[in-house]
Amino acid sequence: MEKIMSKDIRAVIDQCPEVGRLLEEYGIGCAPCSVGSCLVSDVVGIHGLDPQTEATLMYKMEKALYPDRDVPEPKVDLSKIVPKEINYSPAVKNLVDEHVLIKRMLALIPTIADFVENSETVDKDLILSCVDFIRGYADKFHHMKEEDIFFKYVDEQSEIIKIMYEDHDTGRNHVRNVVEGAENGNKAQIKEHLHGYRDLLTQHIKKEDEILYPWIERQMTDNQIGELFQRCSAADDSVGEELPRRYEKFIIDLEEKFAKEN
Amino acid sequence: MSDCCPGSKTMDFNEDDAQGEDETGARQSQLKQWPIQLHLVSPQAPYFQEKDVLLAADCVPFALADFHKDHLKGKSLAIGCPKLDSDQEIYVDKIASLIDDSKINTLTVMIMQVPCCMGLSQIAKSGADKATRKIPLKQIVVGVEGGQVLSEEWL
Numbered sequence: 001m002e003k004i005m006s007k008d009i010r011a012v013i014d015q016c017p018e019v020g021r022l023l024e025e026y027g028i029g030c031a032p033c034s035v036g037s038c039l040v041s042d043v044v045g046i047h048g049l050d051p052q053t054e055a056t057l058m059y060k061m062e063k064a065l066y067p068d069r070d071v072p073e074p075k076v077d078l079s080k081i082v083p084k085e086i087n088y089s090p091a092v093k094n095l096v097d098e099h100v101l102i103k104r105m106l107a108l109i110p111t112i113a114d115f116v117e118n119s120e121t122v123d124k125d126l127i128l129s130c131v132d133f134i135r136g137y138a139d140k141f142h143h144m145k146e147e148d149i150f151f152k153y154v155d156e157q158s159e160i161i162k163i164m165y166e167d168h169d170t171g172r173n174h175v176r177n178v179v180e181g182a183e184n185g186n187k188a189q190i191k192e193h194l195h196g197y198r199d200l201l202t203q204h205i206k207k208e209d210e211i212l213y214p215w216i217e218r219q220m221t222d223n224q225i226g227e228l229f230q231r232c233s234a235a236d237d238s239v240g241e242e243l244p245r246r247y248e249k250f251i252i253d254l255e256e257k258f259a260k261e262n
Numbered sequence: 263m264s265d266c267c268p269g270s271k272t273m274d275f276n277e278d279d280a281q282g283e284d285e286t287g288a289r290q291s292q293l294k295q296w297p298i299q300l301h302l303v304s305p306q307a308p309y310f311q312e313k314d315v316l317l318a319a320d321c322v323p324f325a326l327a328d329f330h331k332d333h334l335k336g337k338s339l340a341i342g343c344p345k346l347d348s349d350q351e352i353y354v355d356k357i358a359s360l361i362d363d364s365k366i367n368t369l370t371v372m373i374m375q376v377p378c379c380m381g382l383s384q385i386a387k388s389g390a391d392k393a394t395r396k397i398p399l400k401q402i403v404v405g406v407e408g409g410q411v412l413s414e415e416w417l
């Protein structure tokens with residue numbers, strides 16, 4: 001089993017798809033991840049499962065990989081394990097709350113994409129205003145706090161942080177394509193990359209909320225938690241209160257516009 | 263509570279005196295200041311400046327064998343009893359002053375699981391609300407029996 005722990009998860013799942021299914025069952029969604037270069041030990045460790053659940057998962061994975069082996073089953077009543085609510089420190093709670101506004105944008109994307117497809121000419125202003133939200137709020141205001149402040153508290157060379165950076169870059173690439181589509185009136189390009197951005201960010205935010213943020217916080221001292229709070233507050237102060245308020249109003253207006261049209 | 267009273271005289275112990283850890287022999291105290299009682303401390307004392315502060319209910323250190331190592335280490339301390347202490351409005355003001363004047367980094371309130379002890383968390387919250395600066399505030403609840411930490415959460 002030790003050998004497996006130091007293997008890439010993708011390779012293990014390819015060898016034995018049942019492992020992917022088991023991880024899924026335990027709320028560890030490695031199977032759909034395209035990168036999959038995390039080590040099995042990190043994948044399990046990073047999720048902060050309680051020791052009993054982790055022992056059961058490891059048992060089942062070992063059983064799946066080596067059905068002939070005689071492995072003693074740990075005794076756990078899965079029905080007794082209640083998922084605990086994640087308690088974020090205030091600065092991280094703010095980042096999680098910012099995800100909520102971003103998710104409201106993501107929720108509108110299918111409607112916006114359909115609207116683009118069904119209108120005679122591309123509403124360039126509409127698309128560019130959405131791009132402005134994504135660039136100004138999701139990327140500049142939010143991702144920058146992650147990249148410049150929060151992620152710096154852990155080893156930036158760790159696989160999971162590298163994946164987060166890659167996601168941010170892939171997101172920026174989708175946005176560039178949306179802009180290009182809007183400039184050229186290319187409906188298919190807009191639609192493809194709006195949906196691409198939505199799928200990417202949906203998974204990205206889920207990973208951050210449920211796995212990455214708690215994992216980083218578990219490694220931080222109280223002193224660092226206080227420092228993080230002050231640094232994020234200073235970053236917020238530097239852009240002013242008006243910016244997040246303006247973008248929230250943008251989302252409210254957009255929700256109303258499309259509620260009326262439907 | 264005049265300056266000549268040794269019981270309330272402000273002292274800031276040298277950091278080096280409290281360093282080092284020896285698990286096999288006698289342990290080092292992690293207390294780096296005096297006084298500690300919330301009525302006796304000045305919220306503007308040097309040992310509070312920009313520090314992580316622990317506000318512990320009086321009973322907490324007796325319940326936790328490793329209080330010094332696990333909770334006091336690296337922090338400045340204030341203690342009080344929300345059930346018995348008088349003039350608790352002063353406590354609220356002192357917490358606000360710790361946050362605004364001494365610019366403390368974080369505040370951790372440690373209380374016993376008994377209901378009356380929640381009053382200390384309330385004092386901490388009121389002080390934090392009164393302050394203009396904002397800082398992270400944590401609550402740790404300690405079990406009466408067995409001296410275990412029952413919960414630890416950012417408020």
Ligand SMILES: [Fe+2]
Pocket residue numbers: 143146164168204208
């Ligand atoms: Fe991110």
Ligand SMILES: [Fe+2]
Pocket residue numbers: 095099142143146205208
């Ligand atoms: Fe994020």
